[in-house]
Amino acid sequence: MAAPGLLPGLGRLIEMPSALGRLSRAYSKPHAFTEVLQLPKMELTKLVFPLQELQRHLLPDAKPDLIQLRIFDPSLEAIARAQSFFTATPRNRIEYISSAVRLDHAPDLPRREVCFIGRSNVGKSSLIKALFSLAPEVEVRVSKTPGHTKKMDFFKVGKYFTLVDMPGYGYRAPEDFVDMVETYLKERKNLLRTFLLVDSVVGIQKADNIAIEMCEEFALPYVMVLTKIDKPSKGRLLKQVLEIQKFVDTKTQGCFPQLFPVSSAPPTVAPGPLSVGSSAPAATSPTH
Numbered sequence: 001m002a003a004p005g006l007l008p009g010l011g012r013l014i015e016m017p018s019a020l021g022r023l024s025r026a027y028s029k030p031h032a033f034t035e036v037l038q039l040p041k042m043e044l045t046k047l048v049f050p051l052q053e054l055q056r057h058l059l060p061d062a063k064p065d066l067i068q069l070r071i072f073d074p075s076l077e078a079i080a081r082a083q084s085f086f087t088a089t090p091r092n093r094i095e096y097i098s099s100a101v102r103l104d105h106a107p108d109l110p111r112r113e114v115c116f117i118g119r120s121n122v123g124k125s126s127l128i129k130a131l132f133s134l135a136p137e138v139e140v141r142v143s144k145t146p147g148h149t150k151k152m153d154f155f156k157v158g159k160y161f162t163l164v165d166m167p168g169y170g171y172r173a174p175e176d177f178v179d180m181v182e183t184y185l186k187e188r189k190n191l192l193r194t195f196l197l198v199d200s201v202v203g204i205q206k207a208d209n210i211a212i213e214m215c216e217e218f219a220l221p222y223v224m225v226l227t228k229i230d231k232p233s234k235g236r237l238l239k240q241v242l243e244i245q246k247f248v249d250t251k252t253q254g255c256f257p258q259l260f261p262v263s264s265a266p267p268t269v270a271p272g273p274l275s276v277g278s279s280a281p282a283a284t285s286p287t288h
């Protein structure tokens with residue numbers, strides 16, 4: 001699936017204030033990776049491949065075999081193609097379908113499915129909202145209060161796949177969390193990929209280990225997504241990336257080897273049309 005290619009690009013894209021100043025002038029609406037492609041090479045690399053930027057901060061004498069970032073490096077064409085999956089058009093409808101608290105209440109859909117799991121407050125709903133920024137009629141609710149998403153929320157992404165926003169685990173998780181999410185992960189037949197979100201400020205926590213063990217035990221192919229990369233300093237982020245990467249290399253079997261670093265934060269300077277927080281309310285939306 002090409003969609004993962006979108007994550008580092010769009011996530012970072014909405015986070016870089018200096019580049020946004022330029023983009024704000026160039027954009028009339030919140031879209032068009034084609035226009036990002038017109039940025040000078042260095043600026044484009046910073047936006048789309050944040051780990052390449054981070055790599056410059058490694059000590060020059062670091063042994064390359066010991067400390068080496070594994071950079072997810074999709075082609076720009078692949079990213080542009082991935083964007084088209086998330087662009088709502090009459091022929092590519094992106095919409096909320098329904099919510100479920102139990103697997104047997106989940107919609108029976110023919111398409112392949114991907115889900116976002118992670119601790120409460122890690123930024124699952126925010127990332128989905130950012131991914132849907134080119135489908136502003138779809139409402140995805142985010143909140144600073146952990147434990148906000150209480151049900152599994154199913155969204156249709158064109159004819160391509162279904163995306164599922166999960167309740168968070170850990171602090172203020174719903175009581176029926178284990179029944180709901182564990183059963184889903186174990187038994188959902190059309191689950192193609194699980195995106196496990198980890199907060200880049202605090203790294204892998206105890207509760208994350210339980211989720212990682214679940215993914216490993218059920219032999220799920222999963223991807224580790226590092227959220228909120230706008231928050232830590234570059235040094236801290238680099239440390240987290242290297243630690244988590246080492247963990248993935250040495251302790252996991254089913255995890256995609258490269259991390260996806262993302263930020264869903266709206267720009268702090270020069271708020272422009274790329275802000276993810278400007279979605280209009282939808283006619284149908286998840287209830288919590």
Ligand SMILES: Nc1nc2c(ncn2[C@@H]2O[C@H](COP(=O)(O)OP(=O)(O)OP(=O)(O)O)[C@@H](O)[C@H]2O)c(=O)[nH]1
Pocket residue numbers: 118119120121122123124125126127141142143144145146147148149150166167168169227228229230231262263264265
């Ligand atoms: N700075 C920053 N804040 C973020 C980012 N992503 C999410 N947040 C904030 O983190 C808080 C939680 O975000 P949500 O997306 O609701 O988190 P969640 O994982 O869906 O949480 P639950 O539904 O409770 O499991 C909100 O206040 C968001 O604005 C990010 O990339 N950067």
Ligand SMILES: [Mg+2]
Pocket residue numbers: 124125126141142148149165166167168
């Ligand atoms: Mg949520």
